[in-house]
Amino acid sequence: MSLTKEQMIKLYRNLIRAHEYDTTMYRRMMSGRLIGFYHPGEGAMAPGVAAHTIMRDGDYTFPHHRAHGMAAMVSREMDIKRYLAEHTGKQGGCCEGRSSFHGSFPEKGLFMYSGYIGAQFSPAVGWGWAAKRNGRSQISFCGAGDGGFGQGRAHEAMLMSQNWKLPVIFWCENNGLAIYGDAAEMHPTEDISSLAQGYGMPAMVIDGQDLFACAEAAVAAFEHAREGKGPVFVELKTCRYHEHDIGTPDLRGDVQRSEEEIAELRDRDPVLLATKRVLDEGILSQDEIDQIKAQAKQEVEDNWNWADAQPIAQPTEEELMAAVFAP
Numbered sequence: 001m002s003l004t005k006e007q008m009i010k011l012y013r014n015l016i017r018a019h020e021y022d023t024t025m026y027r028r029m030m031s032g033r034l035i036g037f038y039h040p041g042e043g044a045m046a047p048g049v050a051a052h053t054i055m056r057d058g059d060y061t062f063p064h065h066r067a068h069g070m071a072a073m074v075s076r077e078m079d080i081k082r083y084l085a086e087h088t089g090k091q092g093g094c095c096e097g098r099s100s101f102h103g104s105f106p107e108k109g110l111f112m113y114s115g116y117i118g119a120q121f122s123p124a125v126g127w128g129w130a131a132k133r134n135g136r137s138q139i140s141f142c143g144a145g146d147g148g149f150g151q152g153r154a155h156e157a158m159l160m161s162q163n164w165k166l167p168v169i170f171w172c173e174n175n176g177l178a179i180y181g182d183a184a185e186m187h188p189t190e191d192i193s194s195l196a197q198g199y200g201m202p203a204m205v206i207d208g209q210d211l212f213a214c215a216e217a218a219v220a221a222f223e224h225a226r227e228g229k230g231p232v233f234v235e236l237k238t239c240r241y242h243e244h245d246i247g248t249p250d251l252r253g254d255v256q257r258s259e260e261e262i263a264e265l266r267d268r269d270p271v272l273l274a275t276k277r278v279l280d281e282g283i284l285s286q287d288e289i290d291q292i293k294a295q296a297k298q299e300v301e302d303n304w305n306w307a308d309a310q311p312i313a314q315p316t317e318e319e320l321m322a323a324v325f326a327p
Contacts, residue, residue, distance in 0.1 A: 003215055007053075008283050011215050012274055013292050015049045018074045019271055020296040022067045024304065025087070029246045035089045036100025040242040041067025043209075046270035047173045047236040050214030051141060052076050054222060058136060060109040060127035062120035064143035064173045066240065068101040069113065072143075078105045081303040090310035097313025098323075118151030120144060125157050128166030128231070137226040143171045147178025149192050158231070162199040167225035170196070170233040173208060179244045180251045196233035208238030211274040239265045 003011070022041045029038040041048075048064055048071025055061065055076065063072035068087075073080050079094070083103050086093030094103045102113045112123065124142035131138035148154060149172055161168040172192055176183045183192070196203035202224065206217045214236055221232040241262055243250035250257050278284040284292075 003212060003219075005283055007215065008212060008278065011050060011053050011211055012278050012284065013296075014053050014071075014075045015045060015211055015271060015274055016292050017296045017299065018045050018049050018067070018071045020293075020300045021070045021074065021080070024300050025067070025070070026242070026246070028087075034087045036087070037245045038087075038101075039066055039068060039245045040240065041070060043241040043265060043269065044173060044175055044238045045071050046211040046274070047171065047206075047208045047214045047238055048072055048143065049075050050211055051143070051169075051171055051218045054215055054218040055139070055141065058109065059139050059141060060111075060124075060131060061141040062110070062112070062124055062143055063141075064145060064171070065101075065113075066145070066173065066175075069103070069110075072110070073105075076105075076108050076110075078108050078110070081306045084303055085307035085310045088307060088310075089313050090307060091313045092307065092310035093313065096315065098315065098320075118144065118148045118153045120148075121151065121153040121157035124168055125160050125166065128161055128168040129164065131167050132164070132228075137167075139167045139169055139222055139225045141169045141171060143173065145178060146172065146174040146176065146183040146187070146192055147181060148172075149195065150178070150186055155195075158196065158199050158201060158233070161231040162201050165228065165230035167228070168231040169221050169225060170201075170231060172233065172235045173238055174235055175208075175238050175240045177240070177244070177252060179248070180253060182252055185253070191235060193233050193235035201231055201233050203233040203235065206234060206236045208236030209268045209270050209273060211270055212277065239268075241265060 025038055026040050028034050044066050052072040052075035061072060063069035073083055082092060082094040086095055086097060086099060086103055087101060089097040091097055104112060120142055124140050128140035131140050174192055191205050193203040193205055204217055207213050217234050221234050224232050
């Protein structure tokens, strides 16, 4: 399956944009200019960019939390300046500055962003059921890491989705680490996608560092689901270059990850690989690439300027209690 030139350019542009947002978020967190947490995404942005660039308007999504879903925000053209404002506790944020990174963009099919590991699996089934009933060829995208697929909810979701032939995409971004936990010690097989075999669900394993391979997998998986053939499990082997979240020790088990290990991972950086391919195949020239990077920097700067100018959120007690369903 081949991507069109226009798709490849859009994918590349979105990857550069997502990377630029992620690096600025990292710098701001390190300088104390964000509230809450930040989970750096460098090294692991290609799967999310690929899936959400290929996605259609009207599809439901629960993106992976890495880089706080910035790959999805960029690729689905969500109102990113409001999401940035949310990260700084501003009134102009998508949740009025109350949530840090637990955003919500219902107009784009993103209804929740939870801090609970595996919280997305149950809603994904519900969204899949709604998509099937709607009859509009929608999909329900369920993004999770390797750690999330150790949750019981994941198995319940796969069972129900396959039984009911729901258009749910189980998108496993496997970076081999669940905070400190080594995936090799947490799962009995090398490929987590082997879980799908028990449910008779089609599955594929993809190089998560290859932006265009991820996109081709998304095209195939989404087409299968839209045709009413049921769910698909896609496992994307990726990596992260930083600690799980800023300030947490960067460990594998109880051992610090070495500089040599990180340097080896960086040899297959998604941005480097994608840049080489678009140049080698004549998809983009170096001047065009430089322009895309300059535009991304300007976009990020403009949106941060807007977010920084928003007033700090100071909700009243009555406003806070109005959002509490069970005191």
